[in-house]
Amino acid sequence: MTDETVTVDVDDGVATLTIDRPDALNALDVATLERMETAIDGAKTGDARVLVVTGAGEKAFVAGADISYMRDLTTPEAQAYAELGHRVVDAIASFPGPTIAAINGYAFGGGCELALACDLRVASERATLGQTEIDIGIIPGWGGTQRLSRLVGDETARRMVFFGERVDATDAHEIGLVGEVVAHNRLNEHVADIAEELAAKPRFALTAAKRALDAVHEDPLSAGLQFERRTWSGLFGTHDQREGMSAFLEKRDPDFE
Structure with missing residues (x-):
């Protein structure tokens, strides 16, 4: 299936969703998010047992949300x-089978x-990851404040969010942000091999295993995500949000309050 900025290829039980805006470093505008939501729903109701998410081009997985918007x-x-961003991210998180992020470049915000x-994260040696929202006057708004610490621990997550730190693939692996790093x-090929192996596993057992593993965090995560949405949107209209995003788009240093 192809829908302009989003493509989905299904092969032997593996659905590969590619965000295809390489000229914009695969940044997520409203139309792309809506297409992703439709594509993921289609994969859920189809024959896909495993979902792979990646970005088109050589530079970016997804460079972030659409700052100009x-x-x-x-x-x-x-x-x-x-809410739209959360629906897309939650659709990935709630996919019945395993999900794999093939992080081929920048993965910011x-x-x-x-x-x-995603359940598993495989990074190219060229990948760089970070919750960089603080530098445009906001905070992570699509689950980052809640999910990051579950992977890397509380203080590391705080440092990444407070400073907007960007970590290369090797450091991301060392702190537990990605599961493995492979040659670009x-x-x-490597992600395809993993996905094929998972797709050959017993479907209902994999779904049950995923639900059991998710149950460890489910209730507190839900409450935290609601708080994050309210806090994130409440920052819009502040001087720092307007200034941070304007400075980014104008390629200058921001003048925060």
Whole structure:
């Protein structure tokens, strides 16, 4: 299936969803998020047992959300955008079978949050990850404040969010943000092999295993995600949000309050 900025290929029980906006470093605008939501729902109701998420091109997995769109949002508009992003990320997290992020390059902000929602994360040696929202005057808004610490621990997560730290693939592996790092030219092949192996496992047992593993965090995660959505959208309209996003788009240093 192809829908302009999103493609889905299904082969032997593996659905590969590719965000295809390489000229924009696969940044997630509203249309792309809506297409992703439709594509994931289609994969859920189809024959896919495993979902792979990746980005097109050589530079980026997903460089983040669409800052040019976000810059002038009101709080209610930001809330709606947060809800859309959460629906997409939650659709990945709740996919019945295993999900794999094939991180082929930059995974910042919302891109990192897409990867966090997957069950497994495999990074190219060229990948760089980070929750970089603080530098545009906001916080992670699609699950990053809740899911990151579950992988890397509380203090490491705080440092990444407070400082907007970007970590290369090797450091991401060392802190537990990704499960493994492979040569860039082997990423797709390696992920395909993993996905094929998982797709051959007993379907209902895999689904049961995933649900049991998710149950460890499910209730507190739900409450935390609700808080995150409210807090994230509440930052829109502040000086720092407007200034941070304007400075980013104008390629200058921000002047925060």
